[in-house]
Amino acid sequence: MRIIVIGAGIGGLAAALTLRRAGLDVDVFEQATELREVGAGIQISPNASRILRRLGLEEPMSRLGVRPHAVVFRRWDDGRELARQPLADACERNFGAPYYHFHRADLLDLLRAAIPAGVLHLEHRCVGLTQHNDRVEVQFHNGATADADVVVGADGIHSTVRKVIMGPESPRFSGHVAYRGLVPADRVKHLGIEIAAMAWWGPGHHFVHYYVGAGARYHNWVAVTPGEWRVESWTAKGEVADALAEFEGWHPQVRAIIGSVETTNRWALYDRDELARWTVGRVTLMGDAAHPMLPYMAQGAVQSIEDAAVLAKCLEHADARDVAPALLRYEQTRKPRTSRCQEGSRRNGVMYHLPDGADQKKRDSSLASSATAPLPQNAWLYGHDVEAEFEQS
Numbered sequence: 001m002r003i004i005v006i007g008a009g010i011g012g013l014a015a016a017l018t019l020r021r022a023g024l025d026v027d028v029f030e031q032a033t034e035l036r037e038v039g040a041g042i043q044i045s046p047n048a049s050r051i052l053r054r055l056g057l058e059e060p061m062s063r064l065g066v067r068p069h070a071v072v073f074r075r076w077d078d079g080r081e082l083a084r085q086p087l088a089d090a091c092e093r094n095f096g097a098p099y100y101h102f103h104r105a106d107l108l109d110l111l112r113a114a115i116p117a118g119v120l121h122l123e124h125r126c127v128g129l130t131q132h133n134d135r136v137e138v139q140f141h142n143g144a145t146a147d148a149d150v151v152v153g154a155d156g157i158h159s160t161v162r163k164v165i166m167g168p169e170s171p172r173f174s175g176h177v178a179y180r181g182l183v184p185a186d187r188v189k190h191l192g193i194e195i196a197a198m199a200w201w202g203p204g205h206h207f208v209h210y211y212v213g214a215g216a217r218y219h220n221w222v223a224v225t226p227g228e229w230r231v232e233s234w235t236a237k238g239e240v241a242d243a244l245a246e247f248e249g250w251h252p253q254v255r256a257i258i259g260s261v262e263t264t265n266r267w268a269l270y271d272r273d274e275l276a277r278w279t280v281g282r283v284t285l286m287g288d289a290a291h292p293m294l295p296y297m298a299q300g301a302v303q304s305i306e307d308a309a310v311l312a313k314c315l316e317h318a319d320a321r322d323v324a325p326a327l328l329r330y331e332q333t334r335k336p337r338t339s340r341c342q343e344g345s346r347r348n349g350v351m352y353h354l355p356d357g358a359d360q361k362k363r364d365s366s367l368a369s370s371a372t373a374p375l376p377q378n379a380w381l382y383g384h385d386v387e388a389e390f391e392q393s
């Protein structure tokens with residue numbers, strides 16, 4: 001069984017590792033000349049960290065990741081704590097694996113470091129695919145071609161593989177924009193910010209911040225605001241002054257954190273319906289290419305790691321001459337869960353941004369009453385072991 005993965009993001013690299021562990025022959029083709037992630041943080045919940053642990057990545061994860069001791073929800077104007085749910089040891093106890101905050105570059109590096117030389121091919125942008133009965137041919141922008149029994153599109157939100165097999169898509173602009181900032185932790189030391197996942201909710205906006213990098217070296221924030229900016233790319237610069245203007249009247253702590261950066265990036269948030277299917281012939285999709293979601297559950301990359309784990313289980317004993325049953329099983333196992341995350345993220349976008357009033361009060365009191373367990377509202381998500389589930393099915 002020979003497999004080609006298109007795209008070396010978090011999903012594509014995780015797939016290279018799970019597929020290799022299953023004894024399969026894998027090549028990953030990436031368009032970029034070097035592997036680079038944006039200077040930003042990423043939250044990795046236990047449903048993915050347990051998969052990465054089993055891939056032997058516990059040591060680099062615990063060295064490079066930050067383990068928040070709690071998730072803390074606060075009110076936008078007076079900073080009142082709405083709820084505090086324990087993470088760290090409580091998370092391990094409840095879900096059997098840690099909750100991590102990473103610098104994205106560290107996470108990408110630790111995945112890449114586990115992949116042997118010769119598997120990853122940079123400067124190969126997939127521009128086309130041709131399906132044959134017994135194989136798929138992939139064409140690259142540089143004139144090169146490669147053949148495989150299965151091709152996996154892990155090429156992100158603007159996936160070429162998805163376009164080739166499914167046709168064009170029609171994303172809907174959500175009316176929200178995410179600004180991001182990252183600074184050395186020393187810059188915000190005077191604010192006494194705890195090592196936790198901090199989430200502030202307010203009318204039409206929310207603000208999330210946490211430490212990343214070995215020894216909590218950096219402080220990272222994401223600010224979601226209404227906006228008309230329509231470019232869905234992290235390379236787009238934003239103005240710190242615009243982000244600050246959006247948080248006029250918010251608690252001074254939020255404004256001080258935004259003001260601690262000199263530059264900010266912004267990303268237009270688009271929403272997309274779930275795809276009817278992910279697989280055509282010998283080609284399938286994973287990660288953002290298959291199930292792009294709004295970032296309000298912090299599950300996009302986590303779900304791509306789950307995809308990688310299940311895909312490898314499905315292909316491990318598959319017949320290279322007839323891959324359809326294995327790919328169908330992969331898609332059928334994964335779709336209900338990723339669709340639930342897409343839907344949950346959409347709902348959170350409404351819930352986080354409620355205007356002050358009756359609904360907001362109801363939300364706050366129900367949150368306060370659930371404060372003793374680690375993220376109980378996400379137990380179905382964090383407590384689920386996709387690999388163990390597969391073995392039992």
Ligand SMILES: Cc1cc2nc3c(=O)[nH]c(=O)nc-3n(C[C@H](O)[C@H](O)[C@H](O)COP(=O)(O)OP(=O)(O)OC[C@H]3O[C@@H](n4cnc5c(N)ncnc54)[C@H](O)[C@@H]3O)c2cc1C
Pocket residue numbers: 006007008009010011012029030031032041042043044124125126127154155156157158159160161178222267286287288289295298299300301302303304
């Ligand atoms: C504001 C924000 C905050 C987020 N926070 C979190 C979080 O805390 N936790 C979480 O789990 N998720 C989070 N996400 C989502 C997460 O970033 C994505 O879901 C995740 O990075 C998707 O990984 P991927 O590997 O599928 O795609 P990508 O990371 O986009 O990787 C795709 C790769 O494919 C390559 N590529 C593209 N086209 C081609 C081609 N034609 N040929 C070859 N290579 C190609 C690209 O260069 C890239 O390297 C957040 C997203 C946003 C917008």
